[in-house]
Amino acid sequence: MNTLPSAIYLCFAGSAAALVFGRRSAALARRLALAFAVAAALVVARAALDFAPAGELRTLTNAAWVPALGIRYHLAVDGISLTLAVLTAIAAIAGILFSWNVTESAGEFFALYLALLGAVYGVFLSENLFTLFVFYEIAIIPKYFLIARWGGGEREFAAMKLVLYSFAGSALVLAGLLWASAASGAHTFELPALAAATRALPGHVQVPLFALVFVGFATLAGLFPLHSWAPDGHVAAPTAASMLLAGVVMKLGAYGCLRVALPLFPAGFHALQGTIAVLAVIGILYAALVALVQSDFKRVVGFSSVSHMGFVLLGVAAGTPRAVAGAVLQMFSHGVLAGLLFGVVGRMVYDRTHTRDLASLRMMGLGRLLPFAAASFAVAGFASMGMPGFSGFPAELMILIGTWRYSPALTLGAVIGIVLCAAFTLRALQAGFLGGPPPAGAPVLPPITWPEKAGTCLLVAASVAVGLHPSLLLDWIEPALHSALFLPVWPGAAP
Amino acid sequence: MTAPWLSLVIFTPWAGALAVALLPRGAERTQRRATLLFSLSTLLWAAPLLARFHPAAPGLQEVENVAWIPSLHIRYHVGLDGLSLVLVLLAGVVAPAALLASSGPLPHRRLFGSLFLLLQGTALGAFLTVDFFAWFLFWELSLVPAYFLLRLWGGAGAARAAYQFILYTLGGSVLLLLGFIALYAAAGTLDFAALADLGRSGELALRLAACGRIWPAAVFGGILIGLAVKVPLFPFHTWLPPAYAEAPPGLAMFLTGVMSKMGLYGILRILWPIFPSALRAAAPVLIGLAVAGAVLPALAAAHQSRIRRMLAYASVSHVSTCLIAVFAVAAGSPARAAGAAGDALGGALFQMVSHGLSAAALFACAGILESRAEGRGDLADFGGVQLAAPRLAGLCAVAVFASIGLPGLNGFIGEFLIFRGLFTLNALAACVAVAGLFFTALYLLGFWQKVFHGPAAGAGAGFRDLAFSEAAPLAGLAALIVVCGVAPQVLTWMFNPLVARWAGMP
Secondary structure (H helix, E strand, O other), X not given: OOOOOHHHHHHHHHHHHHHHHXXXXXXXXXXXXXXXXXXXXXXXHHHHHHOOOOXXXXXXXXXXXXXXXXXXXXEEEOHHHHHHHHHHHHHHHHHHHOXXXXXXXXXXXXXXXXXXXXXHHHHHHEOEHHHHHHHHHHOHHHHHHHHHHHOOOOHHHHHHHHHHHHHHHHHHHHHHHHHHHHHHOOOOOEHHHHHHHHOOOOHHHHHHHHHHHHHHHHHHXXXXXXXXXXXXXXXXXXXXXXXHHHHHHHHHHHHHHHHHHHHHOHHHHHHHHHHHHHHHHHHHHHHHHHHHOOOEHHHHHHHHHHHHHHHHHHHHXXXXXXXXXXXHHHHHHHHHHHHHHHHHHHHHHHHHHOOOEHHHHHOOOHHHHOHHHHHHHHHHHHHHOOOOOOOHHHHHHHHHHHHHHHOHHHHHHHHHHHHHHHHHHHHHHHHHHOOOOXXXXXXXXXXXXXXXXXXXXXXXXXXXXXXXXXXXXXXXXXXXXXXXXXXXXXXXXXX | OOOOHHHHHHHXXXXXXXXXXXXXXXXXXXXXXXXXXXXXXXXXXXHHHHHHOOOOOOOOEEEEEEEEEHHHOEEEEEEEOHHHHHHHHHHHHHHHHHHHXXXXXXXXXXXXXXXXXXXXXXXXXXXXXXXXXXXXXXXXXXXXHHHHHHHHHOOOOHHHHHHHHHHHHHHHHHHHHHHHHHHHHHHOOOEHHHHHHHHHHOHHHXXXXXXXXXXXXXXXXXXXXXHHHHOOOOOOOOOHHHHXXXXXHHHHHHHHHHHHHHHHHHHHHHHHHHOHHHHHHHHHHHHHHHHHHHHHHHHHHHOOOEHHHHHHHHHHHHHHHHHHHHHHHHOOOOHHHHHHHHHHHXXXXXXXXXXXXXHHHHHHXXXXXXXXXXXXXXXXHEEOHHHHOHHHHHHHHHHHHHHHOOOOOHHHHHHHHHXXXXXXXXXXXXXXXXXXXXXXXXXXXXXHHHHHOOOOEEOOOOOOOOOHHHHHHHHHHHHHHHHHHHOOHHHHHHHHHHHHHHOOOO
């Protein structure tokens, strides 16, 4: 269990190794990256096997850093962080497998990729809020370079937009945290200690504090109307980066909302709960409608991510343990499925056809030329529209049950989002893969390679396993939500 | 001997889907045979089920009930009663027949077989599960293979038909989901029996009303529409004619024979037990819609030029007749009319099976006609087929007369029982619906006459009669049509005690 922090260090070590040795050959760089990502995944897997579902955060490492300011290097794990660490491990391996064809400066590419990964693990495993914030900031840098250097289309614009949104968001978070620690007089950034102090703050102080921290984190989770970085960034990013951005990095924001904003300012949360829920439902519907009219295949998937993250935010806003457990499950589910969708669209289709225009793809008969890609997109698409048997269904069910208790009308809105999701997914499926037979003299496309197949199988297996047996993760998540940290978040709420 | 018989029934086709998908690419013959074999597994497992079945035993039999998702109190709960048993048997008969009817040359045979077995498994699962989560899983998953079978092997208009089919039915499912979310929030369980207990005592409506006064009615309405789209109940039927007309023949047979029964099953198993009083209150409207669904599509069918569209409207009309009976019984009746209610309900169950058999046979005939006419399927494309193809003409005649309700064939028994009960329960509905029967006779006989009678015309010239492999599924269905018509006891013994209980007969 206590070896879990080495997942972080393995990623950073792998990053250095890829940078140093990756110059020689792309093949070596990607093998190194895969080896380190798998090693980190094994560490996570071992911790997951040893994990005894207990409510409270379990300390992994705790060392003094800047004692005068209450800053410690403190890592800890509970069921929620473990769920997201498992997601990171899966998405990381799949992302590398889907980047097997990166040849341009492959060493640097995988170095940045692994650095991003290490920072993500760091955020999920931090207990001290300062540690968390440091990792959160570290994650921004590799994102920028990955998009600006290896991206496509308007990559500089997208990279800059993403970075500005991220920095603005973290500035809000930082301001909120500093204000909170000053107002409460707690000279600590240890989460339980700070939470104990900030909860005592009067409601009218908690509201602006909560708003700052929540909005700061939620920017990265794609909260409407601060979501517009997401489709641009996802579309411009190279495949592996979009898989990680949509799959994991957006979860950083949602995780911050859940781990920091809610326990620190429960009274503020209760005051703004309704607003967040309404914004979440607007996001679900708006992004789905926008996805319905896109002509760019990757933008469809980009907006679908925003729509699906709306369910996460809705679950958080519903503010019952069940809905929040559903939100965490949806984080996992969306992480896996968005990764797969971006993998299919970016790697399997775009890298072969060099177009993402649905109208041109319609003419190509990809269903016949790339049956594996068509099947993968179909599975991922149906899974992401909440088909039972896949991970999205139990997640959305729990979120909707929780939301129903909060507001039946919002539930109805979210449910309309499910139908819209089906509409745009099927539209993309029909245009992308079921357009008709390939024209005579169509160019021969390179066949799907084994890393792509392996990555697809990994992601589909994860989604099906959680879909058929959600208790795998719920047994970890639910005790964490009943821990002392979260209890003040649901006063008297139904279970 | 105890074995998880019902799980075997449900999951053998799924195992088969996987096995068929893993077969080597070129081996068409093996793929076809393996698919058929796995499809026949349903009938095979049904043998011990039939032997062990006690029709008079109250409650469910062969129950398997294990915890699945403890944090939501969700269980894997399957069970069997007379209603599910006849529907399992129906699926067990229609699915292999549909596969045999698709044994002609077909691109991507392996994928077709795999998807078809998936579809069969979902239908069986929906007939056997009695907890919402698992039931909805099968109900919803059935859309996926059906969509791809329709989209990839369908006719020229399949793209549009498939999109319409899945969005329409998904919209219905989502209402259903929403309804059950509300039920869960109110009751804390999704087990059909537990919900029915709450529903019967009126407790459920009270708890739903705690959220607001409109919710008991809104939840009932949502679940009703969700089920009604699938049946389909008029006016939610518009997705159906294009889907049935564009589907490959095997899928069309399965859709009309088995899938349309899923909605009826849902109404009998879910809507009626959980919302008895709401259904009673809504019954006058619903009977009106069902009567409209029996008569208007019959009129529409009479005006179709394409054979399969005509049969699709015929299917709507026939299923609506079952709905009239169910709603009329649910409308409640004085105790002295319990006998009539039993008749109507028994007739509805019988008609579900007989419609499954005869409609599947008719769609098989339409598929054969189209395959001989290079895909053209208008009434005007055929004439005098009987001269060249007496076997097809004869078998098609059996299906036509069964649909019309000729005594001695199975359709007669169902309609006879339905109308015998209905004239006591709701004479007005019965009188209007009888008009639908008249139109049915008119257009179906017209169809048979136009296609098979007279001098050879259109594709009728040089028409090749049925080969053995084509005749086998049709002959099998025709034989069952006759057997059920002559000796209805072969079916009724399974569900008569159940029907008597439901109808409140002493």
